[in-house]
Amino acid sequence: MVDLALNHKSQTKPKDLAENMAQFVEIVLGNPLIRRILNFCTNRCDSCGRRIDLCLKKYVGYRVRMCSKCKISYFIIKTVLDHVINSIDLPRDDIETNLRNPMWRKGLSSVLEGIAKFGPKKPFTSNSPFLIVWNVTKVCNLHCKHCYESAGFPPSDELNRREALRAVDKMAKAGLAYIALSGGEPLMRKDIWDIAERIRKNEMALSIATNATLLNKKTAKRLKNLDCSFVQVSLDGAKASTHNKFRGVKVFKKTINGIRNAVDAGLCVGISTTVTKFNYEEIPKIIDLSEKLGAEIFMHYNFIPVGRGTEIAKFDITPDQREKLLNMMAKQIGKRKISLLSTAPQYGRVCSHFSALSLTHFDTVSQMREFKDSVKFLGEFVGGCGTGRLYCALDYNGDITPCVFIPIKVGNIKKDDLLDVWHNSTVFHQIRDREGFKGLCGTCKYRNICGGCRARALGYYNDITQSDPGCIFNKKEWLKIIAK
Numbered sequence: 451m452v453d454l455a456l457n458h459k460s461q462t463k464p465k466d467l468a469e470n471m472a473q474f475v476e477i478v479l480g481n482p483l484i485r486r487i488l489n490f491c492t493n494r495c496d497s498c499g500r501r502i503d504l505c506l507k508k509y510v511g512y513r514v515r516m517c518s519k520c521k522i523s524y525f526i527i528k529t530v531l532d533h534v535i536n537s538i539d540l541p542r543d544d545i546e547t548n549l550r551n552p553m554w555r556k557g558l559s560s561v562l563e564g565i566a567k568f569g570p571k572k573p574f575t576s577n578s579p580f581l582i583v584w585n586v587t588k589v590c591n592l593h594c595k596h597c598y599e600s601a602g603f604p605p606s607d608e609l610n611r612r613e614a615l616r617a618v619d620k621m622a623k624a625g626l627a628y629i630a631l632s633g634g635e636p637l638m639r640k641d642i643w644d645i646a647e648r649i650r651k652n653e654m655a656l657s658i659a660t661n662a663t664l665l666n667k668k669t670a671k672r673l674k675n676l677d678c679s680f681v682q683v684s685l686d687g688a689k690a691s692t693h694n695k696f697r698g699v700k701v702f703k704k705t706i707n708g709i710r711n712a713v714d715a716g717l718c719v720g721i722s723t724t725v726t727k728f729n730y731e732e733i734p735k736i737i738d739l740s741e742k743l744g745a746e747i748f749m750h751y752n753f754i755p756v757g758r759g760t761e762i763a764k765f766d767i768t769p770d771q772r773e774k775l776l777n778m779m780a781k782q783i784g785k786r787k788i789s790l791l792s793t794a795p796q797y798g799r800v801c802s803h804f805s806a807l808s809l810t811h812f813d814t815v816s817q818m819r820e821f822k823d824s825v826k827f828l829g830e831f832v833g834g835c836g837t838g839r840l841y842c843a844l845d846y847n848g849d850i851t852p853c854v855f856i857p858i859k860v861g862n863i864k865k866d867d868l869l870d871v872w873h874n875s876t877v878f879h880q881i882r883d884r885e886g887f888k889g890l891c892g893t894c895k896y897r898n899i900c901g902g903c904r905a906r907a908l909g910y911y912n913d914i915t916q917s918d919p920g921c922i923f924n925k926k927e928w929l930k931i932i933a934k
């Protein structure tokens with residue numbers, strides 16, 4: 451399953467970090483001179499590499515070798531950063547601590563490069579994907595009803611070890627901050643540890659999405675030693691019968707044990723549940739169970755009719771049910787230990803009514819009542835559905851797709867340049883142009899904060915630019931679909 455949550459163990463509190471980021475980016479966006487400077491400083495250097503990343507590294511005290519042009523850039527970047535930090539009294543220590551974390555530093559580099567490349571738009575597009583969810587294998591030990599990969603059997607064209615390691619290096623070179631391993635079941639790949647180690651060696655954050663049945667104590671410890679940011683486990687029911695019905699085998703106990711092993715190893719664990727009519731009523735109980743097990747995140751997975759999921763499309767929940775679910779979750783943000791996330795981009799809209807911020811698949815920032823303006827700004831800047839702007843996917847055979855739920859090939863990592871695909875693919879351009887969306891999603895006042903799920907648009911209309919029929923505003927469209 452796709453897994454996008456960020457590590458919740460950042461040194462700075464999410465509220466502060468979001469506020470700092472919002473203020474910082476707002477200043478950069480609002481100042482034409484800073485933007486012009488950025489154009490120069492974000493060029494990649496033939497001899498030194500990613501200039502902006504090097505400058506940020508040097509800014510927080512790393513020894514970095516630079517050519518004379520990069521040295522000039524550093525001087526400019528330092529002056530700008532000092533000015534911004536001092537003028538709005540940002541906590542320098544917190545900013546520096548975050549910049550020492552490669553994931554945050556690369557993320558900020560992508561934001562700044564993105565502003566230089568694509569302009570100061572809301573929602574914004576990063577210069578390279580911030581994150582890639584990589585279905586490293588199609589092989590799985592289970593046979594789930596809703597699997598988007600229709601996983602089960604080993605394909606002949608899966609990237610081999612050498613190709614997979616090269617793919618990691620290519621993603622690092624493009625400037626990615628984070629690779630989320632998914633599948634199939636990633637732990638079924640014999641060389642998964644080589645891949646994971648290569649990701650960490652390239653200073654990218656790593657997470658893994660698993661059914662947890664192979665997550666024994668030793669495996670959990672190994673992931674912890676690799677500083678894996680996040681382990682996402684799919685759980686479809688609060689009781690064995692519901693979960694097993696989905697999974698096709700009796701694995702509930704094994705899954706729970708796997709979750710316990712990961713929590714015991716000190717890993718940040720997220721429970722993800724694809725919500726359908728099969729388990730809709732059980733969601734509050736699944737959230738309670740997740741919290742009881744020590745998970746830090748509960749993630750509602752929006753059902754998408756793709757892969758094997760097309761066979762159970764009639765069990766998709768209604769727009770009313772989705773709205774109720776999202777409200778139930780948003781109301782609880784900040785009031786319980788567990789973070790409540792959703793892959794439904796409408797969560798951005800719903801959260802905004804509670805003065806909370808949903809970074810869609812990434813994170814929620816709660817209790818932000820006192821920061822209402824920044825919340826709105828950051829919500830629109832990050833912008834709901836992240837496909838083609840912040841994130842894309844890589845399939846087991848190296849095919850690059852906009853999202854794990856969007857089976858449209860836009861390139862292949864073996865032969866194509868990732869940045870070239872990211873910058874020039876027609877599909878990505880279509881996805882980024884929210885004003886060009888058809889139906890309500892094209893005119894909706896929440897377009898920037900949400901954008902509708904492009905995968906659901908494709909799944910239900912075979913058109914990536916159509917409206918998301920799962921939204922409460924599109925109820926009429928939904929009724930037409932189910933009447934067919």
Ligand code: SF4
Pocket residue numbers: 795796799890891892894895896897900901902903917918921922923924
């Ligand atoms: S109409 Fe589209 S953009 Fe507006 S809230 Fe609904 S899904 Fe989001």
Ligand code: SF4
Pocket residue numbers: 793794795811834835836837853854855856902903904905906
């Ligand atoms: S299309 Fe967008 S909202 Fe839908 S699953 Fe993909 S990233 Fe999420």
Ligand SMILES: [Zn+2]
Pocket residue numbers: 495496497498499516517518519520
């Ligand atoms: Zn240089």
